[in-house]
Amino acid sequence: MKTSLATVFRKAPAVRSRNVGDEAVVVHQAAGEVFVLNHIASRVLELADGKTAVDAMIETLLTEYEVSREVLER
Numbered sequence: 001m002k003t004s005l006a007t008v009f010r011k012a013p014a015v016r017s018r019n020v021g022d023e024a025v026v027v028h029q030a031a032g033e034v035f036v037l038n039h040i041a042s043r044v045l046e047l048a049d050g051k052t053a054v055d056a057m058i059e060t061l062l063t064e065y066e067v068s069r070e071v072l073e074r
Contacts, residue, residue: 003054004054005053005054005055005058005073006053006054006055007053007054008050008051008052008053008054009048009050009054010048010049010050011045011048011050012028014028014029014030015027015028016029017045019042022039022042023036023037023038023039023042024036024037024041024042024045025037026045040065043061043064044057044061047060047061058072058073
């Protein structure tokens with residue numbers, strides 16, 4: 001899959017997540033996988049709502065974190 005700034009991400013239906021403080025626990029039950037996301041990855045997961053393009057996600061993250069656009073685009 002080729003990703004661009006116009007790409008829109010959403011969680012797969014089989015993936016469940018829950019915020020715990022500023023982190024998140026993600027469970028992919030069918031694959032038997034559990035992931036713990038730090039606060040930044042947790043925020044990215046929140047923004048992956050099936051409506052927001054990557055470019056808009058970057059704009060939001062630029063206002064919330066001290067990071068350059070180039071780093072976020074990578």
